[in-house]
Amino acid sequence: MYLEILFRIVKNLMGSIIGGQIPETRTLSPTEAVLEWLKAYYKKNNLPIQEYNLIGIRDTTDIKNDVINDYLGFWTDDKIFIAKGTTDPSVHFTLNKNDRNKNGTFHLDCGWHERIWIIGKHQNQYKAFVNRWDQCLPTRGWRDANFNFERDPSDIAVKDYVGINLHRMSLNSIATTIGRHSAGCQVVQDPKKYNVFFEVAESTEMFKQNNMCAFNYMLFNIKDLSPFIIENIKQIERG
Numbered sequence: 001m002y003l004e005i006l007f008r009i010v011k012n013l014m015g016s017i018i019g020g021q022i023p024e025t026r027t028l029s030p031t032e033a034v035l036e037w038l039k040a041y042y043k044k045n046n047l048p049i050q051e052y053n054l055i056g057i058r059d060t061t062d063i064k065n066d067v068i069n070d071y072l073g074f075w076t077d078d079k080i081f082i083a084k085g086t087t088d089p090s091v092h093f094t095l096n097k098n099d100r101n102k103n104g105t106f107h108l109d110c111g112w113h114e115r116i117w118i119i120g121k122h123q124n125q126y127k128a129f130v131n132r133w134d135q136c137l138p139t140r141g142w143r144d145a146n147f148n149f150e151r152d153p154s155d156i157a158v159k160d161y162v163g164i165n166l167h168r169m170s171l172n173s174i175a176t177t178i179g180r181h182s183a184g185c186q187v188v189q190d191p192k193k194y195n196v197f198f199e200v201a202e203s204t205e206m207f208k209q210n211n212m213c214a215f216n217y218m219l220f221n222i223k224d225l226s227p228f229i230i231e232n233i234k235q236i237e238r239g
Helices: 002-018 030-044 191-201 205-209 227-238
Strands: 053-058 070-075 080-086 105-108 111-122 126-130 139-144 156-160 166-168 186-188 215-221
Touching: 030 053, 030 070, 030 080, 030 227, 070 186, 070 191, 070 227, 080 191, 080 227, 111 139, 166 191, 186 191
Parallel strands: 053 215, 166 186
Antiparallel strands: 053 070, 070 080, 080 186, 105 139, 111 126, 111 215, 126 166, 139 156
């Protein structure tokens, strides 16, 4: 039976080629490929898909050198936007004894964060995604108690409202290192790309119907992504 089906497929394929009708093969664009992967990932893991979905991709390579090599973005049913940024705190807020938290520098956990942010103001200064206690669920992460940039058994697990937001770095320039821009927040490098996050979020029906609506966030570890997905994400970020 299977041989008969295979024979029919080959026969039809050869007939199409001989007749000048080459079967159509379609290559997905980077946007299509990543959206397809994201939708499948959320479905497989039973994660709710909102009209607007925030994501981050953490790369701890060279974390001790204060490099900006993570990705932050959002996706909708037919659009994905990616920008460079950081999902980890800086060297300054890890090693500077005067400015760091004495209990350990905060790192947001990789994984799913439900209703983590609403649109508000970062430190009451400018528009950002903020973890407001009366509208959001607490953030989940850990404190680097020995300030070695790594998660150790002795580090402190945290689930609380500790001011972890998604905001930008500089107002009018593109920062070259994390510097003082993150003590644990998720931070976008390019201020122009940062503005796109809100242009799209505030145009959604979920926001128009409730401007205090809470957004979910999925933070991936880049080690868990295939080279194919990573390359497509980089292409999207480059535009």
